[in-house]
Amino acid sequence: MSVVKMENAVKxxxxxxxxxxxxxxxxxxxxxxxxxAIAGPSGSGKTTLLNLFGxxxxxxxxxxxxxxxxxITLNPDQLADVRNHHIGFIFQSxxxxxxxTAFENVExxxxxxxxxxxxxKTRVMEMLxxxxxxxxxxxxxxxxxxxxxxxxxxxxxxxxxxxxVLADEPTANIDTKTGQEILDLMRExxxxxxxxxxxxxxxxxxxxxxxxxxxxxxxxIESDERQ
Amino acid sequence: xxxxxxxxxFRNKRRSVLTGLSIAVAVMIAVYLWSLISGIMxxxxxxxxxxxxxxxxxxxxxxxxxxxxxxLEANIKDYQAVARxxxxxxxxxxxxxxxKFGVLLEYKGKNKxxxxxxxxxxxxxxxxxLDQKIVEGRMIEMGKEEMNLGASLARELxxxxxxxxxxxxxxxxxxxxxxxxxxxxxxxxxVQSMDKTTFFIPLDRAQKLLDLENSATxxxxxxxxxxxxxxxxxxxxxxxxxxxxGKYMAKAWQEQELLYFYMVIARNxxxxxxxxxxxxxxxxxxxxxxxxxxxxxxxxGMMKALGxxxxxxxxxxxxxxxxxxxxxxxxGAIWGSGIAYxxxxxxxxxxATFETMGTINFxxxxxxxxxxxxxxxxxxxxxxxxxxxxxAVPPALxxxxxxxxxxxxxx
Amino acid sequence: MKKTLFTLAIAAWLAGAVLAATGAEIIRKVxxxxxxxxxxxxxxxxxxxxxxxxxxxxxxxxKGRESSFSVFLSPPRDQGVKYLKLKDNMWIYLPDVxxxxxxxxxxLRQSMMGSDxxxxxxxxxxxxxxxxxxxxxxxxxxxxxxxxxxxxxxRVKEITYYRRLVWVDKELFVPVRxxxxxxxxxxxxxxxxxxxxKYGSRYYPLYMSMRNLLRQNTLTELIITxxxxxxxxxxxxxxxxxxxx
Numbered sequence: 001m002s003v004v005k006m007e008n009a010v011k012x013x014x015x016x017x018x019x020x021x022x023x024x025x026x027x028x029x030x031x032x033x034x035x036x037a038i039a040g041p042s043g044s045g046k047t048t049l050l051n052l053f054g055x056x057x058x059x060x061x062x063x064x065x066x067x068x069x070x071x072i073t074l075n076p077d078q079l080a081d082v083r084n085h086h087i088g089f090i091f092q093s094x095x096x097x098x099x100x101t102a103f104e105n106v107e108x109x110x111x112x113x114x115x116x117x118x119x120x121k122t123r124v125m126e127m128l129x130x131x132x133x134x135x136x137x138x139x140x141x142x143x144x145x146x147x148x149x150x151x152x153x154x155x156x157x158x159x160x161x162x163x164x165v166l167a168d169e170p171t172a173n174i175d176t177k178t179g180q181e182i183l184d185l186m187r188e189x190x191x192x193x194x195x196x197x198x199x200x201x202x203x204x205x206x207x208x209x210x211x212x213x214x215x216x217x218x219x220x221i222e223s224d225e226r227q
Numbered sequence: 228x229x230x231x232x233x234x235x236x237f238r239n240k241r242r243s244v245l246t247g248l249s250i251a252v253a254v255m256i257a258v259y260l261w262s263l264i265s266g267i268m269x270x271x272x273x274x275x276x277x278x279x280x281x282x283x284x285x286x287x288x289x290x291x292x293x294x295x296x297x298x299l300e301a302n303i304k305d306y307q308a309v310a311r312x313x314x315x316x317x318x319x320x321x322x323x324x325x326x327k328f329g330v331l332l333e334y335k336g337k338n339k340x341x342x343x344x345x346x347x348x349x350x351x352x353x354x355x356x357l358d359q360k361i362v363e364g365r366m367i368e369m370g371k372e373e374m375n376l377g378a379s380l381a382r383e384l385x386x387x388x389x390x391x392x393x394x395x396x397x398x399x400x401x402x403x404x405x406x407x408x409x410x411x412x413x414x415x416x417x418v419q420s421m422d423k424t425t426f427f428i429p430l431d432r433a434q435k436l437l438d439l440e441n442s443a444t445x446x447x448x449x450x451x452x453x454x455x456x457x458x459x460x461x462x463x464x465x466x467x468x469x470x471x472x473g474k475y476m477a478k479a480w481q482e483q484e485l486l487y488f489y490m491v492i493a494r495n496x497x498x499x500x501x502x503x504x505x506x507x508x509x510x511x512x513x514x515x516x517x518x519x520x521x522x523x524x525x526x527x528g529m530m531k532a533l534g535x536x537x538x539x540x541x542x543x544x545x546x547x548x549x550x551x552x553x554x555x556x557x558x559g560a561i562w563g564s565g566i567a568y569x570x571x572x573x574x575x576x577x578x579a580t581f582e583t584m585g586t587i588n589f590x591x592x593x594x595x596x597x598x599x600x601x602x603x604x605x606x607x608x609x610x611x612x613x614x615x616x617x618x619a620v621p622p623a624l625x626x627x628x629x630x631x632x633x634x635x636x637x638x
Numbered sequence: 639m640k641k642t643l644f645t646l647a648i649a650a651w652l653a654g655a656v657l658a659a660t661g662a663e664i665i666r667k668v669x670x671x672x673x674x675x676x677x678x679x680x681x682x683x684x685x686x687x688x689x690x691x692x693x694x695x696x697x698x699x700x701k702g703r704e705s706s707f708s709v710f711l712s713p714p715r716d717q718g719v720k721y722l723k724l725k726d727n728m729w730i731y732l733p734d735v736x737x738x739x740x741x742x743x744x745x746l747r748q749s750m751m752g753s754d755x756x757x758x759x760x761x762x763x764x765x766x767x768x769x770x771x772x773x774x775x776x777x778x779x780x781x782x783x784x785x786x787x788x789x790x791x792x793r794v795k796e797i798t799y800y801r802r803l804v805w806v807d808k809e810l811f812v813p814v815r816x817x818x819x820x821x822x823x824x825x826x827x828x829x830x831x832x833x834x835x836k837y838g839s840r841y842y843p844l845y846m847s848m849r850n851l852l853r854q855n856t857l858t859e860l861i862i863t864x865x866x867x868x869x870x871x872x873x874x875x876x877x878x879x880x881x882x883x
Contacts, residue, residue, distance in 0.1 A: 047635055056532055056631040077536050084534025095529040099234035112534050168635050300688055393735050400687060400752030405735040
């Protein structure tokens with residue numbers, strides 16, 4: 001069963017008066033529990049693909065299904081609900097809320113889901129422990145290293161048990177050694193919680209690490225292989 | 228959510244302090260300006276009521292239309308009988324007849340149009356407080372050809388205590404008439420329209436001078452509770468209509484169009500000023516909130532990516548403005564009430580300014596006292612918050628419109 | 639043909655001139671009738687004002703058309719008030735304050751003693767024909783007396799009454815009615831004269847009424863109760879010093 005899939009998705013951007021195609025009729029399905037890397041050079045349509053998978057944007061034509069539901073007809077609030085309930089995000093530059101502590105950052109998605117405070121607390125602490133930074137709960141992002149911040153981001157993405165996690169170049173902003181730790185952590189989570197991971201990258205090491213590698217070029221799939 | 232908003236304020240302390248300061252200053256100005264203007268207005272209306280209208284005033288029906296011309300022929304004949312009608316009302320504490328007339332005062336080649344008023348000296352205290360305002364000499368006495376003259380007017384014409392002045396005017400019937408009046412007292416109200424253009428003579432002398440035996444041009448009525456003016460006026464009107472159909476009318480000070488007109492104008496002018504100050508301050512909020520929202524484009528994009536809704540994003544920005552606005556308005560209200568309290572107790576002296584401005588036809592005191600009231604302070608506080616929040620609406624809308632895709636953009 | 643037209647035009651112009659001459663002639667005859675070298679009169683001034691009647695009595699001395707001196711005899715309030723008129727000047731003496739006031743400027747148009755006459759009306763002296771062009775406009779019968787109607791239109795603009803219409807008794811050459819107009823054409827005052835008495839070969843009206851149409855419900859009557867003409871009056875009477883005497 002697919003967690004997210006797109007059929008013949010086309011996305012055009014308007015640059016001035018010219019329509020520039022970013023995705024040219026892309027069909028792709030991600031199955032539950034997959035650990036997928038999407039790679040391709042800059043401008044290949046990688047980010048656009050992530051936007052559509054992340055329900056952050058809608059395709060110009062074609063369809064996107066999340067849990068077999070078409071998102072084309074949804075309004076911004078409903079899209080927000082879909083993101084809230086089904087998708088976790090990990091960003092290249094961590095993108096934590098600088099005024100909140102690690103604990104509060106991880107708690108944030110649960111607040112948006114209106115979870116009860118007591119319930120929130122145990123979930124957040126569990127999550128922080130499982131990404132290995134339980135002792136840093138009270139720190140603010142500015143007081144942590146890049147690796148620690150990305151761990152917080154992973155905890156934030158996973159705390160609500162999403163159907164799948166989108167990670168946008170999760171290792172680009174950290175050193176190789178820490179990057180490996182982060183990849184290991186994501187793999188561990190993938191296995192432990194059966195969480196589906198989709199990440200974009202152009203790091204060959206990351207590509208090798210993935211169980212499924214999709215290469216994109218000029219808005220089309222160049223190759224799609226499972227290892 | 229509240230935590231985010233609160234902590235965002237401390238993110239850029241300098242900016243928040245500056246924003247807060249501009250709101251605080253605006254609220255301060257609004258509060259003390261309003262206190263001051265209310266004080267001035269209360270004083271003005273109190274003077275106007277006492278000097279020009281009484282709580283209720285009886286006039287000849289014809290007098291009303293031409294009041295500016297002081298038409299002596301439209302007077303109240305046998306005014307004491309008329310006054311007795313009003314006296315019967317149990318709310319009434321005092322009725323007093325007066326004659327107001329215009330004179331071209333001439334002295335040693337200088338002349339000046341002024342207003343004379345014939346008064347009953349012993350009843351004058353609650354009306355014009357004349358007894359307290361005499362700065363030199365004494366009050367006039369009934370039956371004597373004497374006058375009390377405004378201090379500024381005396382100075383202008385070069386008159387002093389003990390001088391005798393010939394007042395030449397026209398009688399109610401149009402004849403030329405004159406009377407020699409001795410200056411026995413000089414008064415100073417600190418109100419230019421009084422000190423510069425008026426004099427008082429005994430009512431009986433005014434009646435003789437103007438050929439108005441037993442008549443008055445107006446009857447002032449004072450009542451226990453001045454708020455009951457319209458009711459008392461209505462009762463007196465009924466009695467007048469019975470005794471003198473169509474001839475005389477009674478009007479409460481609340482029913483004076485001119486007074487009401489001034490009140491409306493005054494209210495509009497100061498409301499305008501008030502909101503202008505707050506409006507200007509709200510621009511700072513608008514500006515700083517825009518700046519902070521635009522700075523956080525990526526962060527807001529991320530929050531939306533995590534599932535935050537437009538409404539919630541707006542809420543966070545507004546909450547931030549509300550917090551700054553509340554704290555700043557509170558500080559501003561305290562500052563403002565401090566100044567207002569000072570102005571209420573000490574007053575602000577404008578005598579010199581008015582001297583140079585020439586005659587103002589308003590009974591405005593030259594020393595202003597602010598009116599201190601917690602109501603004004605509280606209103607200022609609320610308005611500060613309201614304007615802060617209102618000013619945050621455009622930046623909040625801008626924030627809500629930001630795209631969640633911003634979160635994935637590489638910088 | 640041309641010649642005829644010319645003749646007609648001349649005739650019309652001549653006719654106009656004749657009419658004007660007649661108008662001026664009538665006014666001149668009226669003046670001859672009314673103006674004495676000197677006069678002494680006692681008069682009652684009855685002022686009807688706002689449903690009140692106020693009566694004043696006075697004694698007036700006149701010398702020609704330019705000088706007059708009046709003393710009020712009653713009521714008590716006005717007793718001893720004196721008026722002196724010399725050409726275009728007027729002074730009032732007020733005994734209450736023992737002061738003489740010169741009437742000048744805006745005061746001239748104000749009511750005299752509360753009557754319908756203004757000081758200016760009382761001051762009017764000199765020949766009307768100096769300022770006005772007189773034209774005989776028609777003839778009418780007023781109070782059973784046949785009258786000339788003479789139109790007097792001012793030659794200057796700075797004048798209170800730009801136009802006057804005078805009804806003159808054809809036989810006695812005494813005016814019986816006069817209407818005074820502003821330049822706008824608004825009627826300002828109406829005067830009527832009556833009770834014409836014969837003094838020697840001349841006629842003099844002993845009753846006059848004046849209504850100022852700018853005031854409401856007022857009327858002033860002047861009744862001459864006693865009149866003597868051409869008597870000798872002391873010259874110092876018509877000087878300012880006589881006011882304070």
